[in-house]
Amino acid sequence: MQRRPAVITVAGVIVVASWTLLAAGQLPLAPVRTSGQTITPVYEGWYENPDGTFSLSWGYFNRNAEEIIEIPIGADNRVEPGGPDNGQPTHFDSRRQRGVFTVVVPADFSNNEVNWTLxxxxxxxxxxxxxxRDWMLDALGGGAGGDxxxxxxxxxxxxxxxGPGNAPEGPLTATVGTP
Incomplete structure (x- = not known):
């Protein structure tokens, strides 16, 4: 009779010890720094345009929580081939920014690449x-979120x-409060 409570006690100790070891093995997230960090360009995918060309979409991740970075077009901020200026940003707000710019490539682009270097x-x-094909986006369909x-x-x-890349060109004039 006394053996059963001892087995239950030992089993309980093993379970608690296991949880303790698992909890100790979890690494805490690194704190987000306000400044002094790097920026990572992010390729988000591509979508087909109505004329048969394709748009390659990029964003970036500025690891700084507050610091806003300026990197002018040139050796430190270039898109190739066809660059160095291909519409990429020079002003980098903090944290993750999606769909910041696109590069339109021809219908026969196939296995080629366009590279963004920061x-x-x-x-x-x-x-x-x-x-x-794994990187194909539905620019107008909204995907799983339905947006x-x-x-x-x-x-x-x-x-x-x-959708992206479908705004009129040229200056537009507007007046506040007038439809």
Whole structure:
């Protein structure tokens, strides 16, 4: 009779000890620093345009919680081939920014690559953009979240604009409080 409570006690001690070991093995997250960190370019994928060309989409991750970085177009901020300036940002807000710019490539781009290179604080990173099918985006479908871009008109009965890369060019004039 006394053997059963002893077995239960030993089993309980083993379970508690296991939980303690598992908890001790968890590494805490590194604290987010306000400044002094690097920036990582991020290739987000590609989508097909109505004319048969493709848009390669990039964003970035500025690891700083507060520091905003400026990296001018040139050797430290370039897109190749076709660069160094291909519409990439020079102003990097803090944390993760998605869909910051796209590079349009021709319909026959196939297995080629476009590379975005950022060099900052001694850290150089080159991220290739490509048309691998695993990286295909549905720019207007919304994916699992079901979000779709709104339809925007810049004049009352003007053409509809929806999705990335579909805004009118040229200066637009607007007045606050006037539809």
């Amino acid at each position: 060099s900052f604080r001694g850290d150089t990173q080159t991220i290739p953009g490509h048309l691998h 779709t871009p709104p339809i925007v008109r810049f004049t009352e009965n003007g053409p509809e604009h929806r």
